[in-house]
Amino acid sequence: MATKITKLSDDTFMLTDKFIRVNEFLLIGSERALLLDTGYGSGLKEKVKKLTSLPVTVANTHLHPDHSNGNRLFDEIFVGEADLPSKGMPSNDLAKAVATYYFINSRIPDAIIEKVLQYGLIRTGGEKYSPLWKSIDLGGRVIRTLPCPGHTPGCTLFLDEKNKWVFAGDTINPAFWAFTNPALTLIDYARVWMRLQPELEGYGKIFISHHSKPLDAGYVGAFIKNLLGMTLKDGKPSFIKGGTPQQVHIYKRRDEKYGNMAVWAYPSQVRKV
Ligand SMILES: [Zn+2]
Structure with missing residues (x-):
């Protein structure tokens, strides 16, 4: 599968799997590099080697196959504790x-x-899984983690303190998937983001996994407003016809500045009125 490499800065690269359209990110410090997500892994190790000769720490934004199926190429993977494979998949x-x-x-x-x-399907191999650290110093570049449980219970934000960038995986998206975690309600998820908001003060770009362009910091407020305002009447059944506990619906609202925002969810996750 072809991977496109986009240089975000001298020491930050976005690797996009062009078939599935999912981004991995390589953050390089003076002593080590951090690879966020491994996609499906095709040619990934070689690509990373071309970009840095430093030792590479590998972490997942969350354990979903399009973010983690390349994990088997590496020895150790750090992931949010609730997403460790030992907790079930x-x-x-x-x-x-x-x-x-x-x-x-x-x-x-x-x-x-x-x-x-x-x-x-998530496919693991012989790699070792360890819970994420609170922060890591890559050498002149500290990356902090913040749990953002929702899309999966172990979803995590990675904060690059040097550039004031956030790497957010699938935690925020113009088409957010909530049905992957049926216990979540949109109101609870809005609260998660409301608690995180003060921590994100001063941060600019938010890089996400399934779009090539980052979101701007103002998107968080609009996303929260959208989650809080969404009701059953905003939804229509999705194309997923069965096999799920309830019919997956697509709930859509429009934000004046950011346009359409959709949430894929079960009716039980959404406010009635
Ligand atoms: Zn995901």
Whole structure:
């Protein structure tokens, strides 16, 4: 799979898997580098080696296959404690349940469903998993972590204190997936972000996993407003027809400055009125 490398600064690179459109980030200090996420791993190690000869620490923004299936290329992976594979992998159960539904109820050829499922399952290898540190000094560049439970219970923000950049994975997005964590309500998730907001004071760009352009800091306030304002009447059923505990809906609202914001969620996660 082709990977596009975008230079964000002299010591920061975005590696984009062009097929799945997911970004990994390489943050380089004077003593070591930090690789955030491993995508599907194709050619990743070679690409990283071309960009830095320093030792590389590898962390996941969260444990989902499009962010972590390249983990097997490395010896040790740091991930938010609640997403450690030893805690179970609910996203695999969900992917298998949806695939089973389509095996039984659709005319889509089995081989195609199996192919899609290959991308939807987290695959671990012999790598060791360890809980994330609170901060790491890469040599003149400190990266702090802040838990942001929601999209998965172990989702984490990485704060680059030098550049005042945030690396946010899938925690904030113009099309946010809440259904991946059925216990979450949108109101609770708005509260998570309200608690984080003071910590993000002074931070500018927010780099996310599935868009090439970063969000600006003001997006957080608009995202919170959107989560708080969303009600059942904003939703329409998504194309995912079955295998999930409830029908996944897409709830949409429009922000004056930032345009359409969507949340993929179960009705039970959304305010009634
Ligand atoms: Zn994800």
